[in-house]
Amino acid sequence: MLALNPEVPKDPEKVDRIMKSATHIFAENGYLQAKTADIAKAASVSKGIVFRYFGDKGHLYLATVEYVIEHLTSIADFSVWRDANDLGDMIERAVRYKIELQLQYPDEFTLSVRSFGELGSLPEEIQGEIAELWRNQTTMGMLELEQPVIDRMPIRDDVDRGTLQRLLSAVADQVFGDAQQFMQQHPKAKIEDFEPIIRQIQDEYRILEHGFLK
Structure with missing residues (x-):
């Protein structure tokens, strides 16, 4: 899902921090209650960066689920x-x-x-x-x-x-x-x-x- 905005350069370290914070906050609060601002703050990035990289909250959620699947598959x-x-x-x-x-x-x-x-x-x-x-x-x-x-x-x-x-x-x-x-x-x-x-x-x-x- 990182290919959602392929023309946008993405800092791998920021992407990794966003994925980790999104995993925790979506897991803890669910999709509806999770706030993009909280994810951005926990990842030490601006809310604008999150939207720039992923487009919207829904696609951020999709990217996070993909990230989780890939991570669990890699360590299994x-x-x-x-x-x-x-x-x-x-x-x-x-x-x-x-x-x-x-x-x-x-x-x-x-x-x-x-x-x-x-x-x-x-x-x-x-x-x-x-x-x-x-x-x-x-x-x-x-x-x-x-x-x-x-x-x-x-x-x-x-x-x-x-x-x-x-x-x-x-x-x-x-x-x-x-x-x-x-x-x-x-x-x-x-x-x-x-x-x-x-x-x-x-x-x-x-x-x-x-x-x-x-």
């Missing part, structure tokens, strides 16, 4: 997922690891969770971009992390890998929908509050792995 240890024995084990490992990360990066996780629940209150011009951003992150991430686990599993010879991936994609889409609905109802939820959804995912994977016939 994906072997926690990829080294799992099966899909159920992978989900359990992932939840525990995310709780650990949440304790280390509370603002980043709070904002990532809030960005689900706040979709309806965001400006219309960025609602679709935020939703698509998280949908792509969820779907692509799950498939990439699941694939090494699937490759180690004794899949039947008559199972088409493309069909299996489409089934897993459908589950990923459902995860996104369930998480979004949950966050709309519980905007201050923490990662561990997703445990019922995680158990549901585990049940769905168990059925995919073992079938549903006696």
Whole structure:
């Protein structure tokens, strides 16, 4: 989203300070209550610089969510997922690891969770971009992390890998929908509050792995 105003020169140090202060203030107050003036003050820049770099508060929020996703992705240890024995084990490992990360990066996780629940209150011009951003992150991430686990599993010879991936994609889409609905109802939820959804995912994977016939 830094490409929003590509013709405007941007000081990398100022951008970094703005992103860090925006992450904290959006996480603490939510989109509607967060004030651009407070973000600028915390970043030691003028309010004009914030608008010059990002255009408006909505696009600043979008850029901040993108920043958070990139940051969490850069520090995540994906072997926690990829080294799992099966899909159920992978989900359990992932939840525990995310709780650990949440304790280390509370603002980043709070904002990532809030960005689900706040979709309806965001400006219309960025609602679709935020939703698509998280949908792509969820779907692509799950498939990439699941694939090494699937490759180690004794899949039947008559199972088409493309069909299996489409089934897993459908589950990923459902995860996104369930998480979004949950966050709309519980905007201050923490990662561990997703445990019922995680158990549901585990049940769905168990059925995919073992079938549903006696």
